[in-house]
Amino acid sequence: MQTAPIAPGFTPGRRREAPGQRLTPGIPGPLLPPPVERIDIPKKAIYRLSIYHRCLKRLVENGQETVSSSSLAKAAGVKSSQLRKDLAYFGQFGTRGLGYPVETLATMIRDVLGRQRLQPVVLVGAGNLGAALLRYQGFQKEGFEVVAAFDADPEAARARGLEVPVYHESELENHVRKDGVRLVILCVPGAVAQTVANRLVACGVAGILNFSPVVLEVPDAVQVNNVDLALELEHLSFFVR
């Protein structure tokens, strides 16, 4: 079996036959081994990869060595065929008749997702929700560390008893530039969200996890992921009848 190189410079394994999937220039990146085929991966598959990874971590803890697509899929709440398809985008990791090696698979997913996970993350807007996120253990658990927070009123934010240093928002640019921060959690009020986003973009931030109920306008190169709490509840209420 051809094993895809699994390591810091992770490269998707090649298919043995001409792939039916469309190939794509893929995620922009000038540093690729020249004309590497990059597979067009459904965006939703990336979400699922994170879920698989969580399930695999539990299996690793339990000392289980292999897992079949059907049982892992069940744990993740998807169909087994979908799980297999998702994994196949990145190479061949399973053994027919047996299943997938838990540890290897976990490592491969971590490499696919995790490259940037050691990057510093900062949070802007340490108010009610922001402060809760700073205390939230889930980010750490998945390998992220929020290294600093910024707020218009840092004193008030510090009074919330946080572990993370809270600076005045005017220091935002300094820190972001100095530490090369690329990921930001944005929890400022909607009214100022676009303004702050502009400042973040200007100093090189590449990804924004946006909790403000506002549609941010940013250059294509910047990724925005919206988490809109009220919207989620509204969506739920539509289907509940």
Add this chain to the structure above:
Amino acid sequence: MQTAPIAPGFTPGRRREAPGQRLTPGIPGPLLPPPVERIDIPKKAIYRLSIYHRCLKRLVENGQETVSSSSLAKAAGVKSSQLRKDLAYFGQFGTRGLGYPVETLATMIRDVLGRQRLQPVVLVGAGNLGAALLRYQGFQKEGFEVVAAFDADPEAARARGLEVPVYHESELENHVRKDGVRLVILCVPGAVAQTVANRLVACGVAGILNFSPVVLEVPDAVQVNNVDLALELEHLSFFVR
């Protein structure tokens, strides 16, 4: 122009010609005016409807009377063709050459989304994140009211200075049954999330907004909407390189 009936008992307007979209038995509901055609609406369109509604509210405040698909679409961050398609699922509301009447459109969306919005919502798990959500103004702004919270340690939760009454989790069933609560925000630790979900399902809850990083297993009739914070950050990090 045929105007769709817009009112509490909102019914999708019929198309004048045979629709190209597939029709569907649609969202289950025994109370429909007998064999009403229900259009198969993309799930994502419902999310967008909420966004349109927010934008429209701003326009109403500004006293603007009509709006074109292109300008509303721009504010919502979508293509104008998509906006028109989304609205067309529910009837014909626009005037060719002119645009959509802001107020009427806002009302129609509210009726589509809002039917259940006056239902009571409760929150289970008033810890760090849960307490922040209880203080979060966004739900109120969109017309939801969290009427009660439950926690294993209600004293600790009350100490967080919340406006909402916090009861011991053992009282969950009583309150949910008594008030006919159908929507729940679930913020308990992952380890107990499934157990609590089972209890909620058992007493008739129909929708769960789940913040626990766990895949809940529930009957098909129960809608679960997952908001997985760490997962969102992980997803972002994949695209940021």
Add this chain to the structure above:
DNA sequence: AAGTGTGAAAAGTTTCACAGCG
């Protein structure tokens, strides 16, 4: 002229079903 409403095409995603390997 401006701008909706909508078939039809394109794009994206999931599911099926089975060949083939261990």
Add this chain to the structure above:
DNA sequence: CGCTGTGAAACTTTTCACACTT
């Protein structure tokens, strides 16, 4: 036999393009 890997089919959602209305 059991289970993966994967083309092909099915399905869903988005985008296009233009007829048509005001």
